Amino acid sequence: MNTRSIRFNLISRFAALLLLVTVTFAGFTYWSVRRYVVDVVGGSMLHRAEQIGRTLLRGGPADESYIANEIETRYAPELNDRFIRITRADGSVLYCSRNPADRSFTPANVPYPKAKTLKSELREESPSDEAKMLIAAVPYSSDQGGGYLVEAGTSLAGANRVMEALLWTLAAGLFSLLVLTVIGGWMLMNRALSPVHNITVAAQDITLRDLRRRLPVPQTGDEIANLCVVLNKMIARLQESFDNVSRFTADASHELRTPLTIIRGELEEMIQRSDLNEQIRSALGSLLEEVERLVAIVERLFALSRLDAGEAQIERVKFSLSELAETTLEQMSLLAEEKSISLQFKTKDPVQVEGDRTRLKQIIVNLLDNAIKYTPDGGAVELSVWSRNGTAFLEVKDTGPGIPESALPHVFERFYRADEVHSRDVEGAGLGLAIVRSIASAHGGDVSVSSEVDSGCRITVRLPRAK
Secondary structure, eight states: OTTTTTHHHHHHHHHHHHHHHHHHHHHHHHHHHHHHHHHHHHHHHHHHHHHHHHHHTSSSOOOHHHHHHHHHHHHHHTTTTTTEEEEEETSSSEEEOOTTTTTTOOOGOOOOOSOOOOSSSEEEEEEETTTOOOEEEEEEEESOOOEEEEEEEESSSSHHHHHHHHHHHHHHHHHHHHHHHHHHHHHHHHHHHHHHHHHHHHHHOOOOOOOTTTOOOOOOOOOHHHHHHHHHHHHHHHHHHHHHHHHHHHHHHHHHHHHHHHHHHHHHHHTTTTTHHHHHHHHHHHHHHHHHHHHHHHHHHHHHHHHHOOOOOOOOOOEEEHHHHHHHHHHHHHHHHHHTTEEEEEESSOOOOEOHHHHHHHHHHHHHHHHHHHTTTOOOEHHHHHEEEEETEEEEEESSOOOOOGGOOOOSTTTTOOTOOOOOOOOOOHHHHHHHHHHHHHHTTTEEEETTTTTTTTEEEEEBBBB
């Protein structure tokens, strides 16, 4: 997963924001419910303490047995799991309830107020090793002037269990909401970014030979639609510029062919004259070689311009690429013999492709010619053909000086020659590999190169295998 993608960032940030909001809401809900429970229970305890003071302590000092009997009869603290304690002003205990039926607390362990209580109040106490308790303390003065402190309380164990269940419910709901948010956000993002995906696919299909195609413009009127419109205008400008360049290259190549042909003919006629001395004949021979070189460059430029413009006739026939490669290798053997270079051919089985036999042979010729030119005397050149997963591979490997890493991205550019191998002793204009790439692309394939200095070079052509 790409953690830097727009989809991941939007979903993660939205999920984090939603998590923050829901956690805040869940915390507020938990605090509000707990506060409500405490207020309700505390209000009940305060009411009970006040009621005990009004009904049992109004007349002044009372008999302990009478008060105990009244409390047991009216309120039954043991059966109702309640705590009731009445303390005199001097700190002596007038009454204290017994252990509740649920054994949730021990009345004797309930601590006394730390300070003198002057008004009704609620406090939470935590008896040792027991659940927290909520206790209401109400000071009361009898008609006779005696002071008492009436305490009524209950264990919060039941309320804590309810709050714990609420907490687990909130946590489960929060987790479910987060999962649904991520899944829903992913689906919504896929739907929202589907126009971007369509634009990407369409942009990948636009090549130098198909600049007339345009990106699909979604009918949304938003930023993506505006971006598509701007990109389509940019592609139109690129198409116009490329057409102008291709037209200039084709026109210049075409116009140069006629004068070069005339010059070559005149030189050939002059060099045949018998009254020329050897020095002039040698100079004319050098001029004729340069003219032949210019003619070859012009022809290659003309072929490239036609391939780029899609005007070159591509004959689609099914044939054996293995057989074509082996035959072409045999025809190039004379060039290799002049430099004592070993030519080897490897193939596992016949590989069928569909395309222009002449154009694909030009690929093999150019690759072998380059390999032979740059391989030192006594070296080796290997031509391999194989297929895998519906793709035909043609590879030429040599034992030459190799190509520096900095030059690898440029080897298929026109007129490019790496400085380390650019020498007057090696003929060429830097158009061979450019033609190879153009022909491979015209057949729906591509070409790649790998090399290390002083370790040779490996160029691989991939073509669709015939069905």
